[in-house]
Amino acid sequence: MKIVLVGAGLAAQRCAETLRALGHDGPIAMYGDEPHPPYDRPPLSKAFLKGERPTVQLRPDVWYRDHDVDFRHQRIESLDGLEYDRALIATGATPVALEALPHAHTLRTREDAIALDEALATTRHLAIIGAGLIGQEVASAAVARGVRTTLIDAAERPFDALM
Ligand SMILES: Cc1cc2nc3c(=O)[nH]c(=O)nc-3n(C[C@H](O)[C@H](O)[C@H](O)COP(=O)(O)OP(=O)(O)OC[C@H]3O[C@@H](n4cnc5c(N)ncnc54)[C@H](O)[C@@H]3O)c2cc1C
Structure with missing residues (x-):
């Protein structure tokens, strides 16, 4: 078979x-x-x-x-x-596509992660759209690197949408 x-x-x-x-x-x-x-x-x-x-x-x-x-x-x-x-x-999930803007990243693949890591080195302010697990992990990494970070979500508080 x-x-x-x-x-x-x-x-x-x-x-x-x-x-x-x-x-x-x-x-x-x-x-x-x-x-x-x-x-x-x-x-x-x-x-x-x-x-x-x-x-x-x-x-x-x-x-x-x-x-x-x-x-x-x-x-x-x-x-x-x-x-x-x-x-x-078994094609998994892809991030919801938003209109592509300059300096915008998504995080799903190994290449995405390397690009984001490199960009964080020169980023002063990061806006993260989506305050789920991945958004919050990125926020934590960015804050630890001294990047001013804003989390944006349709829910009032992180994880509300999951409750
Ligand atoms: C940044 C990040 C962090 C995560 N952290 C955690 C964590 O801490 N704990 C946890 O439990 N989970 C975590 N996850 C989720 C976990 O990685 C997923 O649950 C898991 O990858 C799902 O596996 P999958 O095989 O279903 O899909 P995927 O891993 O998405 O694999 C599907 C593959 O199919 C490919 N594909 C799609 N369409 C086609 C096509 N038409 N033809 C050929 N190939 C195609 C995709 O490119 C992809 O390579 C994280 C995910 C991400 C992105």
């Missing part, structure tokens, strides 16, 4: 690992639109904003060869044309 995993994040990675652990010996193809195999995002809003660059890739490159998981850097627009018996769509 050929399995296709669309999206190469934590969910796809754990799915591939579980299939192999349960003895699935058919082909597994994993398609991801980021140029690296699955990685852990939590350090992006923590260590990365302190200038650190820990290894975040969930498994080393050799794991994919050893477990016969075919990772391909490719954005999938449709399942039409892909050969599979079962497909898992």
Whole structure:
């Protein structure tokens, strides 16, 4: 049975690992639109904003060869044309798109985190739109670096929308 995993994040990675652990010996193809195999995002809003660059890739490159998981850097627009018996769509979440403004960042990928970390080095005032977990972690990192920080949210207080 050929399995296709669309999206190469934590969910796809754990799915591939579980299939192999349960003895699935058919082909597994994993398609991801980021140029690296699955990685852990939590350090992006923590260590990365302190200038650190820990290894975040969930498994080393050799794991994919050893477990016969075919990772391909490719954005999938449709399942039409892909050969599979079962497909898992594990494409995650993307930040709500706002009109692009100069000096505006989003924080989802490793590259986003590096760009934000570098920008913070020369930022005097940071406005963060969204006072959820990630917004607050960025605020904490920015304040620790001496950046004046304003958190903006539709809710009256941080986390109100989650209660
Ligand atoms: C900055 C940050 C900090 C976080 N911190 C924490 C934390 O401290 N604790 C915690 O529990 N969680 C945290 N999270 C959330 C956690 O990272 C997510 O819950 C987890 O990444 C979800 O995994 P996923 O595989 O569902 O999706 P993702 O990790 O989003 O993976 C989906 C992948 O699919 C790719 N993709 C999307 N569309 C396509 C397509 N059409 N074709 C091919 N590929 C596609 C995406 O680019 C992405 O690489 C954080 C997230 C971020 C962004």
